[in-house]
Amino acid sequence: MDVPADRSLDESTVELVEMLGHPNPRMREDLAYPLLTTWLTRGVYDDLLTGLGDGITPGMRQGLGRDGDISVVRRSYSALMLAEIIGRDNNEHLVSSSSVLDWGDRATTWYVREQDHRGWIPELGWANTIAHGADLLAALARSRHFGRLELTVLLDVIADRVLAPTAYIWGHGDVDRLAYAVMTLLHRNELDPGIVEPWLARLGEGIRPPRTRGHLAAEWPPPSVRNTSSFLRALHLQLALGVQGRDDLRTDAELFAQPPAHRADLLLAVLDQIRAEQPWLYRPTTKARPLGGERTVK
Known part of the structure; x- marks a missing residue:
């Protein structure tokens, strides 16, 4: 070598x-x-x-x-x-x-x-x-040259990529690596829930089936919706279990030492989107956030 x-x-x-x-x-x-x-x-x-x-x-x-x-x-x-x-x-x-x-x-x-x-x-x-692009975005998310504005742009790019129509159903760990890129962004603690929760709601809108006179307008779900749904589940799992950094990146030990700020709120926000995909299936587990307080789990 x-x-x-x-x-x-x-x-x-x-x-x-x-x-x-x-x-x-x-x-x-x-x-x-x-x-x-x-x-x-x-x-x-x-x-x-x-x-x-x-x-x-x-x-x-x-x-x-x-x-x-x-x-x-x-x-x-x-x-x-x-x-x-x-x-x-x-x-x-x-x-x-x-x-x-x-x-x-x-x-x-x-x-x-x-x-x-x-x-x-x-x-x-x-x-x-998709996976290699996710690795590239995760590298950019770690960069000292990227502040709040640039990190917000990366978040929007991920949503654009996930929601874009495609004929491909992603496999081979694509959604896991893309969710890890988002976790890297969140661990920077530059993005508060006022930015991330509307972003999650945008993804949630992308997995709700369109209806025409009470019936689905077309076969559902198409590949892009399946990818978005899988991505949200991967992100929920990584938020719940926690992720770790890479041994070869010096800053990762500090970056991933603690869970992201607002983790509890973000977990519930992701669950809200997953639940809304099939509301008939999932039992409600959240109640409205009181003024000045955090949402709680029943």
């Missing part, structure tokens, strides 16, 4: 970045990505981190809007690699605010426009755009 001594770092890096879109998963998943992340962790790119990130981001635009072709692996692994680059900056404080904010703009633009949501693809291996 050492940097080759018989060729320049630039030459090796260009080749490895190109291989992130290779159709052979052995080249992409067993060679290019592990080598780049190992060199990143060892500090090989510390003086070049801004340029490396700028060189990775165009891969997220390659073939954007297509669905079902090989271009998806370049977009997805570019996003995953950018998450690692931002993680390195989160550890070492090497990149300017303007660069990270620019990467955030590029990342969120890609994520909401991505049409190919395949997880495992025979012959191609993993694509995992």
Whole structure:
């Protein structure tokens, strides 16, 4: 895993970045990505981190809007690699605010426009755009360059992504990793319930069946609604059980040391949305929050 001594770092890096879109998963998943992340962790790119990130981001635009072709692996692994680059900056404080904010703009633009949501693809291996995008948003959520405004934008991007119509039902842990990105946002304690609860209500509206003269207007639920419903349940479970940080990220021990602020209120707010999906099924367990107080559980 050492940097080759018989060729320049630039030459090796260009080749490895190109291989992130290779159709052979052995080249992409067993060679290019592990080598780049190992060199990143060892500090090989510390003086070049801004340029490396700028060189990775165009891969997220390659073939954007297509669905079902090989271009998806370049977009997805570019996003995953950018998450690692931002993680390195989160550890070492090497990149300017303007660069990270620019990467955030590029990342969120890609994520909401991505049409190919395949997880495992025979012959191609993993694509995992939804999961890799979630990892990228979680890296941005940890960034010292992201304050209340930027974190709110990330929250809205997640809702846009979850609610967008799609033909794909997400599997392979996609909703778990996306919920973990939200938990990372919540652990920053920059977003109060006045921001998060309306966001949850927006997701809840997305899973309520439309009705025409008392009957469903179309087959229900479509894939996007199933994804939203699964996402809300994953978020509820993570709020209830708690999540932990990554061992390789120095700030995570402190970030995840305590539950997020307003956890109890957020748990009940998530449950309100899950219950409203099928109100005939679930027994009411909350009562109205008194003025100046918190909601309580019966």
